[in-house]
Amino acid sequence: MSSISHAAREAVSAAPRRRRRLGRSEWIGLLYVAPAVALVAVFFVAPLVMTAFMSLHNWPLMGEHRFIGFDNYVAAWKDIRFWRAMNFTIYYTLIVTVAIFAVAFPLALFVETPRRFNGFYRTAYFLPVVVGFASASLLWVWLLNVDAGLFSPAAVALGITPKKVNLLADFDLAFWSVIVMVVWKVAGFTMVILMTGLQSIPAELSEAAKIDGAGAFSRFRLITLPMMRRTIALALILSVAGSMLAFDQFYIILAGGPRNQTITAVYWIFSQSFVSFKLGYGAALSMVLLVILVVLSLVQLRLLRNPEGLE
Amino acid sequence: MKKLSGLFAAGAAVMMLSTAPGFTEEATIWVRADGSNFMPQIVEAFNKGHENQIKLDIIPTAELVQKYATAAAGGTAPDGLSLDLIYTPAFAAAGQLEDITDWAKGLSYFDQLSPAHVKTGTYKGRIYGLPFSADSSVLIWNKKLFREAGLDPDKGPANWAEIEADAEKVNALGGEVKGFYFSGNCGGCNIFTFMPLVWASGGDLLSDDGTKATVDTPQMRDAIAFYRSMVEKGLVPEGAQTDSGANFFAAFAAGNIGIAPSGAFAIGALNTQYPDIEYGLTYLPGKEGGWSSFAGGDNFVVTKGTPKLAVLKEFLDYAYSLEGQTLLASRGSLPVRGDIAKEALKGLDPRYQTAADAMAKGKTPYSVVFNDIINSQNGPWVQMVNEVFFGDDVDGSLATAQETMQSIIDAGGANQ
Numbered sequence: 001m002s003s004i005s006h007a008a009r010e011a012v013s014a015a016p017r018r019r020r021r022l023g024r025s026e027w028i029g030l031l032y033v034a035p036a037v038a039l040v041a042v043f044f045v046a047p048l049v050m051t052a053f054m055s056l057h058n059w060p061l062m063g064e065h066r067f068i069g070f071d072n073y074v075a076a077w078k079d080i081r082f083w084r085a086m087n088f089t090i091y092y093t094l095i096v097t098v099a100i101f102a103v104a105f106p107l108a109l110f111v112e113t114p115r116r117f118n119g120f121y122r123t124a125y126f127l128p129v130v131v132g133f134a135s136a137s138l139l140w141v142w143l144l145n146v147d148a149g150l151f152s153p154a155a156v157a158l159g160i161t162p163k164k165v166n167l168l169a170d171f172d173l174a175f176w177s178v179i180v181m182v183v184w185k186v187a188g189f190t191m192v193i194l195m196t197g198l199q200s201i202p203a204e205l206s207e208a209a210k211i212d213g214a215g216a217f218s219r220f221r222l223i224t225l226p227m228m229r230r231t232i233a234l235a236l237i238l239s240v241a242g243s244m245l246a247f248d249q250f251y252i253i254l255a256g257g258p259r260n261q262t263i264t265a266v267y268w269i270f271s272q273s274f275v276s277f278k279l280g281y282g283a284a285l286s287m288v289l290l291v292i293l294v295v296l297s298l299v300q301l302r303l304l305r306n307p308e309g310l311e
Numbered sequence: 312m313k314k315l316s317g318l319f320a321a322g323a324a325v326m327m328l329s330t331a332p333g334f335t336e337e338a339t340i341w342v343r344a345d346g347s348n349f350m351p352q353i354v355e356a357f358n359k360g361h362e363n364q365i366k367l368d369i370i371p372t373a374e375l376v377q378k379y380a381t382a383a384a385g386g387t388a389p390d391g392l393s394l395d396l397i398y399t400p401a402f403a404a405a406g407q408l409e410d411i412t413d414w415a416k417g418l419s420y421f422d423q424l425s426p427a428h429v430k431t432g433t434y435k436g437r438i439y440g441l442p443f444s445a446d447s448s449v450l451i452w453n454k455k456l457f458r459e460a461g462l463d464p465d466k467g468p469a470n471w472a473e474i475e476a477d478a479e480k481v482n483a484l485g486g487e488v489k490g491f492y493f494s495g496n497c498g499g500c501n502i503f504t505f506m507p508l509v510w511a512s513g514g515d516l517l518s519d520d521g522t523k524a525t526v527d528t529p530q531m532r533d534a535i536a537f538y539r540s541m542v543e544k545g546l547v548p549e550g551a552q553t554d555s556g557a558n559f560f561a562a563f564a565a566g567n568i569g570i571a572p573s574g575a576f577a578i579g580a581l582n583t584q585y586p587d588i589e590y591g592l593t594y595l596p597g598k599e600g601g602w603s604s605f606a607g608g609d610n611f612v613v614t615k616g617t618p619k620l621a622v623l624k625e626f627l628d629y630a631y632s633l634e635g636q637t638l639l640a641s642r643g644s645l646p647v648r649g650d651i652a653k654e655a656l657k658g659l660d661p662r663y664q665t666a667a668d669a670m671a672k673g674k675t676p677y678s679v680v681f682n683d684i685i686n687s688q689n690g691p692w693v694q695m696v697n698e699v700f701f702g703d704d705v706d707g708s709l710a711t712a713q714e715t716m717q718s719i720i721d722a723g724g725a726n727q
Contacts (some may be wrong), residue, residue, distance in 0.1 A: 257688075
């Protein structure tokens with residue numbers, strides 16, 4: 001990563017200030033990146049421009065659309081239910097990110113140290129990641145079902161609860177059920193990212209510190225954590241962006257319930273676009289969410305960038 | 312987009328040229344999956360006896376509106392559509408549907424067609440939808456459990472007190488058996504089966520023209536208290552609180568529920584799929600008696616500008632014939648032609664007659680934002696029913712529902 005950005009920086013500074021015709025090698029370079037540029041243009045830039053365009057229209061799913069300027073954005077600003085959904089999304093993101101790291105970091109430390117059956121452990125922890133979010137959610141719909149599922153009847157059979165508890169009927173129980181499901185599903189991925197970071201720390205550093213008499217905790221705090229800044233930043237940004245865009249699990253398992261308390265931002269956008277048929281308004285909300293996500297990612301990058309002089 | 316639709320129109324014109332007289336024409340129609348018990352049969356019967364053909368696509372119920380809208384935007388919409396009648400005003404308002412006023416008024420039996428369908432099929436004085444299939448809400452009870460509980464298995468409850476008393480007796484059988492069932496997290500189910508309790512007692516949810524929400528009425532509060540009392544007494548299974556409709560029919564069909572509000576469709580479904588369940592069927596009563604019903608079903612609508620109008624007319628004429636009405640009735644869809652309903656139902660399960668009477672006198676709320684306020688899983692109606700049946704703050708829930716519904720209605724009206 002850093003070598004590429006280095007090269008890019010050098011290339012930029014080396015470029016002469018006045019314009020000149022492109023040389024042969026530069027044409028070839030352009031040719032090489034052309035497929036990537038085309039892909040980005042068709043599948044990212046074009047939809048983005050289209051979304052921005054739609055957001056300025058009253059664009060029903062059926063019938064004619066008309067230009068209304070920034071009315072959708074004004075409506076979004078006043079849309080209590082959108083901001084409530086945004087609030088919930090941020091709350092969910094905070095909790096689930098902490099939960100994922102709390103599980104993934106120990107797992108990474110565990111599978112990184114050489115021991116027997118390590119391959120088995122790594123595979124086992126990673127397996128839920130390859131299940132799609134929708135299929136995993138459907139599996140948990142069954143697990144969490146009060147009558148035909150696993151948890152509630154099992155709790156009664158084991159004598160933990162006197163009668164079946166409907167896990168999906170109460171906000172806290174439902175919310176934490178989803179958190180458990182997401183951690184089960186995602187922690188393996190974060191674990192792998194963190195593991196590669198751990199493996200890139202030279203063993204000599206740790207050994208030297210050991211010889212100097214540093215305990216396990218201070219070695220973790222003073223060597224492992226600082227050396228993993230970049231890796232943690234990557235894992236964090238992926239986790240936060242993924243959680244801010246959460247939809248499947250709340251749609252499939254909870255349908256936004258109990259009592260519409262678990263509607264996420266994307267859920268609300270979906271609902272406005274395809275249940276209320278207001279595509280233009282949904283597009284405007286998407287743009288708002290995009291801006292919020294970009295800001296969040298920039299803030300995280302800033303917080304986790306390397307301290308001065310350490311590259 | 313304009314250019315595209317021009318192209319499609321040109322294509323359609325070419326196709327019309329190539330289908331000169333003597334060639335058979337094929338029109339495509341869609342139906343929601345709820346209709347898969349009768350629609351394939353009537354299409355097949357039509358295709359057998361006619362030169363022109365109908366091609367049927369069955370669409371998952373929850374996806375029908377999105378699929379149709381995207382298909383219409385892309386110029387690939389079906390020629391006709393059997394559409395949940397409550398959506399007809401919204402589709403007509405969006406300018407998707409062909410105005411079929413002249414055709415409708417030309418039918419000799421037009422004034423005999425199901426009034427609920429015709430009312431929802433009319434938008435700003437023009438007709439955009441004609442009745443196709445019909446379903447009314449009713450109350451069903453399990454005769455076997457009634458007998459075991461020492462109740463008269465042939466006498467259904469006729470008011471709320473009787474429902475509750477009977478449910479308690481059945482519930483006392485214990486084990487897996489519960490007295491009463493309703494889908495406590497399902498908007499569609501509760502507008503279909505809970506509101507008739509309120510209507511039968513004299514209350515309403517929306518004004519007749521759909522412009523005012525009237526949530527907080529004494530009748531609504533009474534009906535809520537009735538359901539709450541049954542929940543508190545443990546007569547309703549735990550799963551009801553989070554059932555978003557998946558168990559609406561299945562809970563009763565499993566044979567462990569004493570009484571459940573349901574629909575006419577249950578007659579066909581129980582008779583064919585659960586012949587062992589012995590059940591009775593009666594009207595959804597008011598607090599002190601009387602009864603009401605939600606008159607539901609599908610309107611047949613025509614996509615604006617379709618070149619296949621003649622085929623669709625032929626198909627609908629067949630569906631309205633005695634043969635067609637009898638076929639539909641035998642598959643669980645009530646007759647929509649009042650003048651031949653009795654004849655069409657002759658020889659069928661007599662419980663159909665009760666459901667047909669319920670249909671004839673049933674109510675259907677009219678709103679262009681029905682999906683938003685009632686059917687949407689995240690709309691104010693679902694949230695309200697779940698809160699008032701299982702929550703602690705009935706007053707607050709009613710106030711929130713009233714405010715949210717009215718604001719959606721106002722915004723929806725402004726958009727049209």
